[in-house]
Amino acid sequence: MAWFGRHGDGAEHRPRGRGREPQRVERVGLDDLTPDPIAVLGQAAYLQLGHFEALSRAASTAPTLEAKGSLSAAAGKVLAKHSAIIAELDSRGADSSAAMSVHTAAIDRYFEMVQGADWYEDLASIYFTSGLLDDFFGRITGNLDGGAKISASISSDAGSEDIVQLLADGMSKDPRLASRLAVWGRRLVGDTLLMARSALPHPVNPPAGEARIEPVLTELMADHTRRMDRLGLTA
Template identity: 40%
Template sequence: MVRWFWQRKPQRRPLALRSRGDLGDATRVDFAELAPELSRFLGQAAYLQLGYFETLSRGIRGTPELSTKESLARAAGTALDKHRGIVALITERGEDPTELMLPFRENLDAFRRKTIGARPEETLLAVYLTSGMLDDFYLALASSYGETGERVAEILRVDGARPEIVPIIQSAIESDPEWRSLLSMWGRRLVGDTLLVCRGALRPEHLADADTRIEPVYTELMGAHARRMDAMGLAS
């Protein structure tokens, strides 16, 4: 996972991000105004990780290769650990994890269905790329929630997808050059739907002007996405 400046220990101040094409002054984005209430943040973050666990678990059942099963099991285990970690924080706050996650079930299940490819390799690429973008975005939001946000950030910083999934994708590319163009196109298609999930995580009353205000964050997310693609030899 790419380590951005906001992935260090969160501080109680607005994020400082460089605007597109600007190498000088920084554009400040105050997530305290855009971030949802803490319960909503935790509920959506928890359900996202549960969804990745489910997708990876299905991948385990669908592959005949034992080594691939082991890799996916480790990646799924990391997603489940993240889910459990966030659920534990919700429980500590005296809230019901199921109640907090339920409002996001329909939309996030629809998002997962859109990112399940026709082939297992496409689905694995989707898990790697979208979980990377969304973890990065939630790490940025976490800076708005004090000590609880710091604990969420520690949970999300664990990267279980890259070391397990990337070698599988690279092996597929090496076995048949046609995979490169197919997966490159698929990776580009994932960006729009993933950014919509990010947008939906913000306070509803601020959505009208949110896109303009957090454009620097979108730029950072897309830049990290491109670096993930490039590292696998895929065109972004």
């Protein structure tokens, strides 16, 4: 959970010749990578709105009433995350619309790119992209001063069990769907990592800074692979 706060991440990437000063290295790492709270919360809020729209679209085109019900309920949970982030922005004295507006163009473009060719690909997009981004934003908001509560809200589950079940049902009926979703799941991850990456400030000291970001992205990739595995898809 607490990668940015974890001691040692930065140390691996220190020049080998230097002495052991993990505390100091860590502090530099945090200064370097901790983003502006309002910018991060604005991005997270608008991303939740995008996930909400994708889920409610999937609910409205669901083939069964049960699927419609569980996807609508999931949409409601995602909307609650969005509202919690807006409340957090309000409580920090920020104009939440202004905080989101700087991100709308990039995020709208992102959601167009991860829109699937059919209902199942859309479901897979929701599962993979919200999984990765909620992990990520849950973690970085957890590093903000007073961010524990909003981090817990962003990290909370929003119906992933039901979505996995719907995808598993689809694959059991159509074996070719699995290979299609495996390709789709791999295609999504690049744009999604870039979306996560964009929340982090450009490091003051580029090569060393990027090296510190690398393990973060590696860990997100590993979590993505676990989600692929959960669906029985080889990542």
